[in-house]
Amino acid sequence: MGDPADSRPATRGASGRPSAARERILTAADRLFYREGIRAVGVERVIAEAQVTRVTFYRHFPAKDDLIATYLAVRSQREREALAEVRAALPGDHGGVLRAIVDALIAESRSPGFRGCPYVNAAAEYADPDHPVRHAVAEHRAWFTGQMAELMTELGHPDPDLAAEQMMMLRDGAMTAAYLDDRERIAAALVAAGRAVVGYREE
Amino acid sequence: MGDPADSRPATRGASGRPSAARERILTAADRLFYREGIRAVGVERVIAEAQVTRVTFYRHFPAKDDLIATYLAVRSQREREALAEVRAALPGDHGGVLRAIVDALIAESRSPGFRGCPYVNAAAEYADPDHPVRHAVAEHRAWFTGQMAELMTELGHPDPDLAAEQMMMLRDGAMTAAYLDDRERIAAALVAAGRAVVGYREE
DNA sequence: GAACAGGTAGAAGGAACGTTCTATCTGCTA
């Protein structure tokens, strides 16, 4: 079991350099999976858009499912880093952090090509709760709900868990509305609903 | 262009009888499309589950897209009829109607095999806004939002359209949470958020 | 009993799917 010639490269090659081909694959997959849906996009499309060969593709991602899992993991990682940055920039200002989250959500919802929450969309396509996709989705949602509950606690909300769930509902609902209804009108509704739920008042 | 032998039967045969085969196809499609996703289910599966032959299938639905459109149309029709019945049963009691809607949503969310909103899920799979699926989704959502706005007006809400959008967000968010998070805990969050948003008070 | 709508059975089309293969090249690093 020495495996002297496992031909699969990791995130960064044995040399320590990150693989440019792998990055291109992930960039293409992110674009295509999010914009068109996961099942609607074949590996052929990803390979063409990333300008790699089939062999290179399968060396980095032994199966399409591996690419899908990585696609979701990368998105989650980006979101975690963004929130960490916001928290670092506004130490102690929990209300400011919450407002920044809402603002970011609204801005994202207005951006061209917005197609709703990538996790919710992915879960719609994968019904088996044991599929890696669903695990990635559950993990991300648990993280975000936890962050929300933490924020609610810090804001002194009497029932942080309940408030966190309500904020989650508003988040999911706002993203759905921005995708499927008039995306220009969600901002006011989201902000008003958020205030009603949290009991949060601006000065 | 006389078309003397258009071999496609309609909802009910020329004899006036509804087609049993067609009903079986729609029942199977409803189950499979909702539970597993539309792209994940091939016509082969539907044909097998409905116990019809390929020819019979394609006589009723010339293409898979036609079946998908009908699947969504039937669901929408059922929902419209259900709401009409509730309104007829509670004439003038707008608060009661609203509560009945919320109760039905909670009950549905708790039912086994619940997998979120079929329209949101379908839209996740079909990214092209001109696809028949998206038209069906948009139509259903416009209808439901309109019903909500009407209800809010009747309840004397100062901004019925805004409230309707907020209720829509809560509806979508609650269904998403019931599918992806802990479905036993959504009821309290939904009811509390709904009250906060609508300003609705029970005696 | 002729006509016909609606059904049965199973084979087969072409395209797209995810995946594997052989064979060759490039550019570090040792």
Next chain:
DNA sequence: TAGCAGATAGAACGTTCCTTCTACCTGTTC
């Protein structure tokens, strides 16, 4: 300069997809 990781090119595998075909049977209705 030898070696090796990582990339290249392109053909090909078997499956599944949606769809079409030929040929025959059944029950009602005029």
